[in-house]
Structure formats: C-alpha cells, structure tokens
Amino acid sequence: MMALPALPRRYHAASIWSLYLLGLCPAAWYFYQAATGGLGFNPVKEFEHVIGIWALRLIIATLAVTPLRDLAGINWMRYRRALGLLAFYYVLIHFTVYLLLDLQLNFAAVGGDIIRRPYITIGFACLLLLIPLALTSNNWSIRRLSSGWSKLHKLIYLIAAGGALHYVLAVKSVTFVPFIHVALICLLLAYRPLRKPLMKWKRGSKPTGRQASSNA
C-alpha cells in the first residue's frame, strides 16, 4: 500500500478546523431538509434517526484512529479530538430534538422513557458519560489530569458499546444498516485487547518497526 503523502505542518490547524466544518455539514443539511419538508411526513423522527446514526459514525471514526495508525501507518491522531467532540455534538442534537420537537418538553414522558425503556436508559447514560469526555477534550485538561486523562477517556469504549446497543434495541429488526454500524463498533472494540500483543509481535519481528509501519 502506498503511504499517504504527509500533510505539511502548517496546514494541520486549518485541516482540523475544516474537519469541524465538514463534520457539521450532515446536521446542517438534514436540518435544512427537515425544516423545508425534505424529510418526508414524519420529519422529527427522521431527523432524530439520521442524527443518531451520524453520532455512531463519528464514534466509529474516533475509534478507528488508533488501529489506522497501528495497522496502516496513517497517523490521524490530530483529528481524533475533533471527531470525538463532533460525536458528542451529534448525540446532544439527537437528544435535544427528542426532548424539544418529539416529546415537546413533556418532562414526565421523558423521565418515564428514561426509567422504563432500556434503550433510552442506555442512550441517556451514554450522553451523560460523554459530558466529562467533552469537557476534558482540551490540552489544559490533558496536562492537568496527566495519566488520569487516558483512564477517563477509556469511557469511550463503554459509550461506543452502549451506543451500538441503543441502536439495536431501538430498531424493530436488525437489517443491513444497523448491522454494519454495530459490526464496525464490535470490530473496533475487539481490537483493543488485541492491540498490546499485536504491537509487541510487530516490534519483535521488525526491529525498525516505526519506519516499517509507515510503509505498511
């Protein structure tokens, strides 16, 4: 496989900001569609669903950064924070639409849903768990928390699993689209425990592993 040409350093910041803009495009597009009648006859539900699916996609992208570097030698670590924060924004939009436009601030109904319906309980728990991650997604927090930061951010694995479960439990039957999303999350989570032995083996078999991996 050809190595990707490295992006010059001076473009790094601009590329990250572009990713934020690009990442918000689906939400903006579907919002425009929903507001102008382009999402069919039940636009609230439709918008809620596509935003939820995009949140899962962004979580998948966030989880893919590490294996992409390990296995393909593509280092996109600088985009991981943007992907993770975008995922949080999408989960927030997903919940806000449910609260505001779907249940129209009927807090009794929202509370009832959260308590009684396992898929909503799980989804809501994932939203809550994402808050500390979003709040500490900055350089200051990384310095401040030092090794505690990586421990805290391991929560994303639990959140990803919860998000997948939330999706599976919400649909009436698991068809192709839910299956693909859930399968990718399972794959990316399963990679984590395999990572240490894999890296060890890689380094052992190739003494110049760092360079070798960039050509892989």
Added chain:
Amino acid sequence: MPAYRPPRIPASDITPHHIYLSRRSFLGSAATAGLALAGGGGALAAPLAASPSSFKVNEPLTPKEAVTTYNNFYEFGVNKEDPSQNAGAFKPTPWSVKIDGMVGKPKVFGLEELMKIKQEERTYRMRCVEGWSMVIPWIGFPLAALLDQVEPLGSAKYVSFETVVRPEEMPGQGGFFQPLPWPYIEGLRLDEARHPLTILATGLYGETLPNQNGAPIRLVVPWKYGFKSIKSIVRISLVEKQPETTWKNSNAREYGFYSNVNPAVDHPRWSQATEQRIGEGGFFGAKRRATLPFNGYADQVASLYQGLDLKANY
C-alpha cells in the same frame, strides 16, 4: 446459499420507446392522458366506485401523498419510503384468495369476484404501534360478507391470514438480512373478524390500492395496531386454535396476539399514551395527541373483550 437478486429491468425494456411515445393514441383524449401520467407512483391505481357509508371519522384526512409514501410494508424494505419506491414491479393482477380450513365451502376467489361484493368507502383512523397515526378513506367490504359465503363451521374459533411471497417482485423478501420470516401471517378471533368494522380493503382515496398499501386486497382492523392489518392477502383459513402471527413470533414480549390500541398498556419500547398524526405540524410544530382506547372505537368493540384482562392479553 446465494442471495436471490431480481434482475433490474429498465422501463425501456418493458415498453419500447416508440410505443411509449405513441401512448396518447391509446388514450381517448389528451386530458385523460394527463391524469394517467399524473397518477402513477409505481402503482396501478385506477378509479374505483364505492358507495358512501356511515363509518366516517370526523377528522381531517391524512394527505394522499403521505398515505402512499409513508408505509411499513417490510416485503418492500424497512424504511418508510421503501415500499413506494420498490413496489413498482409488483403485479396485483391477476390475483386470487384461497379460503380454507374449517368452512363448509372452501373456495378460491378471483379478484374480480371479490370486487363484485358491494364496495363502501370507510374513513378510519389508523394507529401504528410505533406511535404515529393517519386518517384514511378506505374502500372495501366487511370481511363478514366474505366469510358468510364459505360457511364457517361451528368449530372455527379463529381466522388466520397470509401475505403473498414473491421475492422476485418484493425486494424485501430476497437477499441477506431479511427482517422477518415470510410469509407474513396474522390472525383474529372469529368474532373480531366478523365485526362490522373489520373490512377487506380494495382501495383508498377513490382508487384501487397502490402496491405499497397492500394491493390488491388487504385487511383493515381500525381498533388494532396497524401491523394486524395484513396486506396483499392470498389465503384466509378458519381454524380452531389461536393462529401464529409474524410479530408475536418475532418478539412475543413486545407484540401480542390481540394488539388492541391501548394507551394504558405501553409497548416496552414506545409509550402508547400519545401519537403523532402524520402530515400535521411539520418539523417545528409537531404536536402529539392523546391516543384513545381501541383507537377511538371503544363504543363499538369494547364489548368483544368483556372479562378479558387487557394488560395480560396485549
């Protein structure tokens, strides 16, 4: 096992271009041609005469476009827009419905014969288990009128229904990840089936049923969740024991045999207390309305369930 993939046939293979261009000569006038072209939507909808009836909900009708493009008909795909987009190749004629089981006179009815039964227009509420609803002007006839013709035996207690299986015309029935086992099956108690509100529908909005709405003939039981109203029926059997039903087989904790609309009994995943009327309110002004017991038909049907625990028999 390799997945069956129906061949993709371009419209030009079915209708040669020169015939397509001369279509107007087949039609009496340019005006008729205009109407025929405006209809369409993948369905063979044709005008269908029906006499008015007193079964009429006094609520605004759900727009026809919503009724014919926002559908659950998993044989054509699981998304709401799938049935209207994927039902174009389905052939609702010729058609026949076999009635068998515990009847004195089992018989296979041709569609023409069924269309000879007096057709009435009935405007009913339709409540989906997913928490949305519509008001639809159906055309059809009471199921009881058909059952009378086959003379059910005294031992018959239930009626079971079966949808057609045609993977070559129904893309949802082919390929991997099929959402449900086919054929789709449903059932009613005999007294529910004979209730005057229960109809076999052959049309809506003054026309024959579009494919995506269950052409050419479907059940409509307005006091039950929509999935009970089985579409594109090919077989009706009178039986002694409670028949199996597709959604109950797939998840018995969530979908019961009765599935009467009941705001007091929640579906494990959806509150059934309120509903969103499709086509009302748009994106910002959607307003959920209270769901009524038996979908507003309690006066007519509550007596069927006297002494039955509706919480246990959901």
